[in-house]
Amino acid sequence: GDSVTQMEGPVTLSEEAFLTINCTYTATGYPSLFWYVQYPGEGLQLLLKATKADDKGSNKGFEATYRKETTSFHLEKGSVQVSDSAVYFCALTTSGTYKYIFGTGTRLKVLA
């Protein structure tokens, strides 16, 4: 079945460090790919998305590129801030179903 695998956390970085959170997927058909972010005590919020191969999603300095050849959608940010501390979820939906499959989440902690 469809699945998403993302790197284990927690990830601890100093402010202004470079961030990469790896995400790979397995899916039949042509999935859409997403990154969601969850702040403490809150529900998930969409961070960015890409709906076809080679698309780049970007938002708030974060970006991720849909790589069909490596079935990956890694999240990157050039300079993290303390306010980026949260749990990040990679997810997919396959065409026609709109059934969201999430990875296990990666906790990011940014230190001042």
Place this chain on the structure above:
Amino acid sequence: DARVTQTPRHKVTEMGQEVTMRCQPILGHNTVFWYRQTMMQGLELLAYFRNRAPLDDSGMPKDRFSAEMPDATLATLKIQPSEPRDSAVYFCASGLAGGGNTEAFFGQGTRLTVV
């Protein structure tokens, strides 16, 4: 500002009691999801509905869990009887399938503790 509303936000109950969680999806959305989040299992899809009809509830323990949409503005998730292992945060999300924008909008969750 449209949002998914979940009630209650917190629930503490004794083992064996019935628990009902409610969700008001965003008006006009045709798809509703129920997820359970725990430290051990992460975010698990329990069930989802399209136009109020259940599409997939394979993630839900059938003997004690039930999910319904009595109308387009209300989704419910019931646990009867509840057990300590049901302690988790339960999220409802809604979205508009077929509308081109595939974002799912999440509520703030119901934190359930079964003692």
